[in-house]
Amino acid sequence: MFAEVFSIAFQFADVFAFLILAAAGLAIIFGMMGIINMAHGEFITCGIYVTVISVQHGVPLLLAQFLGALTAGLVGIALERTVIRHLYHRPLDSILATWGISLMVTQGMLVLLGSSWQGIGTPLGSFKVGDYTFSAYRLALFGAALGVLAGLYLIFMRTGYGVMARATMQNAEMAKALGVRTERMYAISFGMGAALAGLCGALYAPTMTLIPTMGVTFIIESFVTVVVGGANVLLGTAPAGILLAVVRTALNAWYGQIAGQIGLLITVIIVIRILPEGVSGWLSRRER
Amino acid sequence: MTAILETRALNKHFGGLSAVSDVSLEIAAGEIHCLIGPNGAGKSTLFKLVAGTYAPSAGEVLFRGENITRRKPYERVGRGMSIKLQVPSVFRELPVAQNLEISLQRKSSGRAMEREKERLLEFLQLQDDAAKPAGILSHGQQQWLEIGMALALQPTLLLLDEPTAGMSPVETERTGDMIQRLNAQGMTMLVVEHDMTFVRQIAQRITVLHLGRVFAQGGTDTIIADPRVEEIYLGKGHVG
Amino acid sequence: MPPMLRRLNGPQTMGNGRAFWLGFAAVLVIALGYPALSDPYDVGNVAYLLIFTLTALGLSLMWGYAGMFSFGQTAFFGVAGYSYGVISINLGASGALTLLCLLGGIAVAALFALLLGYFLIYGRVSGVFFGIVTFATTLALAAFFGQTAGPEWAIGKARFNGFNGMIGMPPLELPWFGEDITLEGNALYYFVLVLLLAIYLGLRVLVNSRFGNVLVAIREDPLRTELLGYDVRKYQLAAFVIGSSLAALSGVLYTAWGQFIPPASMGLPAAAMPIIWVAFSGRQDLTATVVGTFLLLLMFQTITVYSQQYALILMGFLLLLTVLLVPAGFVHGIGRFLGRIGRRDKAGSSS
Numbered sequence: 001m002f003a004e005v006f007s008i009a010f011q012f013a014d015v016f017a018f019l020i021l022a023a024a025g026l027a028i029i030f031g032m033m034g035i036i037n038m039a040h041g042e043f044i045t046c047g048i049y050v051t052v053i054s055v056q057h058g059v060p061l062l063l064a065q066f067l068g069a070l071t072a073g074l075v076g077i078a079l080e081r082t083v084i085r086h087l088y089h090r091p092l093d094s095i096l097a098t099w100g101i102s103l104m105v106t107q108g109m110l111v112l113l114g115s116s117w118q119g120i121g122t123p124l125g126s127f128k129v130g131d132y133t134f135s136a137y138r139l140a141l142f143g144a145a146l147g148v149l150a151g152l153y154l155i156f157m158r159t160g161y162g163v164m165a166r167a168t169m170q171n172a173e174m175a176k177a178l179g180v181r182t183e184r185m186y187a188i189s190f191g192m193g194a195a196l197a198g199l200c201g202a203l204y205a206p207t208m209t210l211i212p213t214m215g216v217t218f219i220i221e222s223f224v225t226v227v228v229g230g231a232n233v234l235l236g237t238a239p240a241g242i243l244l245a246v247v248r249t250a251l252n253a254w255y256g257q258i259a260g261q262i263g264l265l266i267t268v269i270i271v272i273r274i275l276p277e278g279v280s281g282w283l284s285r286r287e288r
Numbered sequence: 289m290t291a292i293l294e295t296r297a298l299n300k301h302f303g304g305l306s307a308v309s310d311v312s313l314e315i316a317a318g319e320i321h322c323l324i325g326p327n328g329a330g331k332s333t334l335f336k337l338v339a340g341t342y343a344p345s346a347g348e349v350l351f352r353g354e355n356i357t358r359r360k361p362y363e364r365v366g367r368g369m370s371i372k373l374q375v376p377s378v379f380r381e382l383p384v385a386q387n388l389e390i391s392l393q394r395k396s397s398g399r400a401m402e403r404e405k406e407r408l409l410e411f412l413q414l415q416d417d418a419a420k421p422a423g424i425l426s427h428g429q430q431q432w433l434e435i436g437m438a439l440a441l442q443p444t445l446l447l448l449d450e451p452t453a454g455m456s457p458v459e460t461e462r463t464g465d466m467i468q469r470l471n472a473q474g475m476t477m478l479v480v481e482h483d484m485t486f487v488r489q490i491a492q493r494i495t496v497l498h499l500g501r502v503f504a505q506g507g508t509d510t511i512i513a514d515p516r517v518e519e520i521y522l523g524k525g526h527v528g
Numbered sequence: 529m530p531p532m533l534r535r536l537n538g539p540q541t542m543g544n545g546r547a548f549w550l551g552f553a554a555v556l557v558i559a560l561g562y563p564a565l566s567d568p569y570d571v572g573n574v575a576y577l578l579i580f581t582l583t584a585l586g587l588s589l590m591w592g593y594a595g596m597f598s599f600g601q602t603a604f605f606g607v608a609g610y611s612y613g614v615i616s617i618n619l620g621a622s623g624a625l626t627l628l629c630l631l632g633g634i635a636v637a638a639l640f641a642l643l644l645g646y647f648l649i650y651g652r653v654s655g656v657f658f659g660i661v662t663f664a665t666t667l668a669l670a671a672f673f674g675q676t677a678g679p680e681w682a683i684g685k686a687r688f689n690g691f692n693g694m695i696g697m698p699p700l701e702l703p704w705f706g707e708d709i710t711l712e713g714n715a716l717y718y719f720v721l722v723l724l725l726a727i728y729l730g731l732r733v734l735v736n737s738r739f740g741n742v743l744v745a746i747r748e749d750p751l752r753t754e755l756l757g758y759d760v761r762k763y764q765l766a767a768f769v770i771g772s773s774l775a776a777l778s779g780v781l782y783t784a785w786g787q788f789i790p791p792a793s794m795g796l797p798a799a800a801m802p803i804i805w806v807a808f809s810g811r812q813d814l815t816a817t818v819v820g821t822f823l824l825l826l827m828f829q830t831i832t833v834y835s836q837q838y839a840l841i842l843m844g845f846l847l848l849l850t851v852l853l854v855p856a857g858f859v860h861g862i863g864r865f866l867g868r869i870g871r872r873d874k875a876g877s878s879s
Contacts, residue, residue: 036656086852091656092597096807097851099800103844107837216796220667227660258675265668269661273651339755365757373755379748386539390745391756393738398531441757 003130008249014138015252016245017145020237021203022218023225024148025196027233030226031169032189034089038098039079040222041215042105043194046072047201049113052210055120061206068202069195076194080187088186102215109212117210137206144203148196149238156234165189169231220261224268230278239279243267290353292317292445292476293338298347300333307333309500311347315445315478315493320471322487322508323480325497326521331480332374334497335449338478339371340364352444370443374450374480376430378437380423384414387422387433391440404440411466412436428459435466446470446477452486464489488512496520536729538736540593540744542813542863547870559721563714572785575717577825578724579781584805584821585731585814586774592811593735594767595747597655600644600662601775601802602794603669608637608776609789610673610688613697618684624703630780637776638769645768649761654750663799670795693790700784716785723781724818727774731814743767775802797840804843808850810860820859 026040047068054064083101087094124136156162167175168185176182200218208214225244229236244264251263275282293315300308308330315321323331336342338349340361348357356364365371379387388408392401409415412432417425422433431451438446451467452460460483467490471477481487487494487508494511496504498520504511511517537544543552563571583601590596612633615621621629644665648658677690688694700711702719709715734740742763745753754760783789792798809820824846831839846858854861 083848083852092659093851093855095656095659096803097848100804100844100847100849100851103797103800103847104841107840107844111835111837111841223660224664227657256675258671262668262671265664265671268664272653272657272661273647276653276657341751360754362754362757362759365755371755373752377749377752379745379752381748382744383539386741390741390753393741394757397738437756 003132006129007132007134008253010134010139011252012245012249013142015248016241017138017142018204019221019225019241019244019248020145021141021148021196021200022222023229023237023241024152024233025193025198025200026222027193027226027229027237028152028196029190029193031231031233032165032193033084033186034091034231035084035087035094036091036098036223036226037084037193038095038219039102039105040098040193040197041217041219042102043072043076043197044201044218045106045109045212045215046075047198048205048208048210048214049109049117049201050198051202051205052117052120056118061120061123065199065202065205068205069199072198072201073191073195076197077187077191079194080190084190085183085186106213106215113212115211117212119208119210120206122206135207141203145241148199152233161188221264224264227268228271228278230275230280230282232280232284234280235283236278236280239283243279291315291350292319292352293478294350295334295338296348296350298334298337298349299345300330300337300342301345307500308337308344308497311495311497311500311502313495313502313505315476317476318471318474320467320477320479320490320492322491322494323478323497324482324484324487324494325503328499329497330500331497332449333500335447335478335480339369339447365441365443368444369447370438370441370445371447372431372434372438372449372451374453376427376434378422378425378430378433381421383419384422384425384433385409385418387437388440391437395440395442408436408440428455428463431455432463432466435463439470444476446475448477448479450480450482452481452483460486461489484512532733535733535736538732538740540735540740540813541732541815542860542867543815545870556725563717568713571717572713573829575720576782576785577822577829578717578720579778579785580805580825581724581818581821582727582781583775583778583802584809584817585727586771586778587802587806588771588811588814588817589731589735589743589774590767590771591806592813592817593740593747594743594764594771595750596764596768596771597659598662598768598771599659599799599803600641600666600772602799603662603666604637604641604772604775605779605782606669606673606789606791606794607640608633608779609783609793610694611636612780612783613694613789614683614686616697617686621698623701623708626698626700626784627702630700630784633780633783634773634776637779638773641769641772641776642765645765645772649764649768666794666799667796670791670799673791673794691791693788693792694783695788697783697787697789699787700781711784720781723777728814728818735814739763739766801843804847806857808846808858810857810863812856813860813863816857816859816863820857823859 022044025043026037029035029037050071051064051068054067055061059067079101083097084094087097122135122137124140126133126135128134156166164175164180164185167178168180168182172182225237225240228244229240244267247263247267248260252260271278291314294313296312298308298311299306311334313321323334325331333342337344340356340359344357348355350356351364351367351369354367356367361371379390385405388405389401392404396404409418412435414429414433417429422430425433435448435451452463455463464486467477467479479490491508494506494508495502496511496517503520504514504517562574583605587598587601590598612629615632616626616629619625619629648661653661673688674691676688679687681688681690686694701708702711702715711719735743742753742758745756746760746763750760779789782793805821805824806817808824810816828839828843831842850858
């Protein structure tokens with residue numbers, strides 16, 4: 001009995017971790033700049049790729065993962081300065097432009113790197129509860145997701161950057177008038193969003209078979225989580241993660257993987273209809 | 289005779305804030321009724337309650353005797369109201385002439401519509417700009433265009449929210465002339481305004497709002513002469 | 529001239545002058561004579577490309593004219609295609625019955641559009657979120673159809689077949705004196721051409737009419753339009769159903785053409801293609817959309833022969849370029865440029 005319950009709890013934690021890690025970067029960019037970054041999946045792939053290559057060259061896993069996140073972040077900053085800066089608060093155009101970039105990068109990688117890469121093994125082995133076997137690494141990922149949430153909370157609530165970032169998110173014009181260098185804010189935030197995406201990739205690299213189009217696996221879940229969560233990362237992403245993880249886990253258990261994915265999509269449709277500004281919009285309205 | 293517009297004990301609150309309390313007014317046919325009051329008095333809210341963009345928390349709105357409290361804005365317009373909002377909202381990317389057409393096509397078509405369009409363009413003094421995108425008109429001209437679009441619906445009641453906002457004195461006076469000419473042809477109007485000179489020029493009856501309630505109501509001369517009205521305006525405006 | 533024909537020209541379409549219509553006539557003549565000048569394979573191919581321009585026209589109406597960003601064209605494409613398959617396989621259709629199945633397929637998709645549109649439009653979902661929800665719907669449908677592999681997934685005699693797609697439906701047949709004409713090869717080409725012509729001209733009249741005026745007004749400022757007495761939601765729903773039905777027509781024609789409809793026609797990257805065609809061409813104009821979509825598809829097809837990756841890279845690049853440089857669309861930009869030259873010439877010759 002306990003094993004059953006643990007199994008379900010584990011699956012929930014697994015899905016929750018995936019959603020949070022996948023969505024965090026996208027949520028920051030959306031909340032800060034009103035941009036929906038369809039190239040998000042490519043930053044994740046960047047993180048995966050750099051991590052895998054590093055490990056294959058002998059770099060220890062943790063360091064390799066750090067490198068993956070860092071690289072994605074730097075690429076993000078570069079992209080922001082060149083292309084993204086023209087798209088602030090133009091959600092429709094940002095979807096189209098980043099979609100174009102995503103197409104180019106994914107297909108470009110297929111051309112340059114071929115259609116499958118050698119993977120790296122999953123560390124930390126497994127453990128048993130009752131009749132079920134679980135991956136210890138995936139449990140660690142749950143810890144990582146919680147860590148990311150805690151880290152974001154600390155950054156946004158306790159640092160200078162965080163104060164300025166929240167001001168800019170609330171009212172960019174006002175923030176600029178108060179001396180906040182909004183251009184730098186955007187560049188740093190986009191970089192952070194990209195780095196988080198890279199981190200997500202880096203963390204999941206040891207668990208997946210690697211193909212250049214794997215960004216797609218992440219994009220739908222992250223997308224759905226951000227839309228359900230709303231523009232406020234702190235208020236919205238975690239509750240959205242919980243809600244969607246429940247839906248996903250339940251449907252996966254009863255009807256299988258595809259039903260789980262369809263369930264997520266249907267949840268998005270319903271949430272937008274009922275709570276147009278997502279969970280965070282609803283929560284902040286209630287506080288008033 | 290039935291009033292064209294009547295509000296009965298209209299109430300609107302947002303959360304804890306009461307924007308409009310217990311406001312009743314009546315506008316007879318052919319009357320120019322002005323709504324005045326200091327900032328935050330609730331004029332815009334009341335205007336939106338009459339137009340239908342806000343639903344009241346309590347109270348009723350009657351148009352030509354019919355209770356329209358539950359009706360959406362487009363239904364009210366269909367019944368003969370015409371609305372010009374405070375912020376000029378013409379179709380900026382579309383040509384001036386097309387702006388008028390979109391309004392006109394509700395009531396006429398073909399050659400009759402073309403003639404009416406020419407007449408309106410002349411009335412608004414916009415003939416030379418007919419083919420240009422409405423966004424390039426000056427602020428005052430955009431206001432006139434919007435009044436023109438409201439007129440094109442051949443309304444029974446014209447609602448104007450601060451029609452002279454942002455206009456120069458010359459433009460303001462021309463707007464006053466326009467309004468008086470329309471009224472001479474029998475048009476009933478509810479006008480929200482800040483500019484007291486303008487109000488004096490056009491108003492026949494006035495409702496003064498203060499803190500969401502009716503502070504005073506009556507004929508223009510009575511209200512203008514009332515010293516209490518002068519007092520409720522912060523730093524007395526151009527009364528007189 | 530009867531009032532409807534006058535509406536072929538108007539404020540919502542580029543190309544209203546004599547030069548344009550002469551060019552149009554020339555293109556039409558070439559299009560009609562094309563099968564005589566080329567081989568059946570190419571003709572079938574051009575028909576295939578023309579089928580997709582119908583989807584693009586539908587999206588142009590919804591997005592370019594009414595301002596509704598619908599990511600759902602391929603969803604209706606697929607639903608109509610599968611519906612045609614189900615109906616025609618079960619009825620054992622042939623002859624005129626296949627045309628009834630065509631209408632049936634479109635009707636199912638149109639009904640679905642009506643329901644989805646009602647849900648969204650009357651629920652005040654708009655802007656980007658309209659796109660997001662239609663996107664989610666399309667992906668959900670594609671995923672659903674993709675997992676219909678087992679034999680239990682069938683309606684009557686029509687099996688869905690999961691990822692491999694539904695097969696075995698009959699081609700369209702036109703009833704004719706003596707023998708029915710099967711719509712393939714040249715016959716299909718002419719059928720599609722005539723349909724496209726009728727729809728293009730019909731849409732021109734529609735967008736230049738009062739209905740079209742209201743659509744662009746809604747696109748510019750929905751609140752203002754409502755304050756002019758229009759029930760905005762009714763117009764938006766109408767535009768959504770019409771635009772989605774055009775995608776449905778595409779879907780049925782495609783299915784009848786290849787006797788095959790897979791979930792891949794609905795999922796990614798297919799779902800993004802109509803958006804790219806229309807954004808690149810110039811969504812606010814019907815002619816720009818048709819011309820641009822056809823040329824893009826032709827180019828895409830040519831490059832795909834060598835490498836699908838390069839074709840998609842190019843599409844992505846063009847999309848990026850469009851957003852950054854010519855948001856109104858390249859073909860649209862070229863059209864306006866030509867229009868300006870035309871006016872300058874006229875001014876020059878009159879002085």
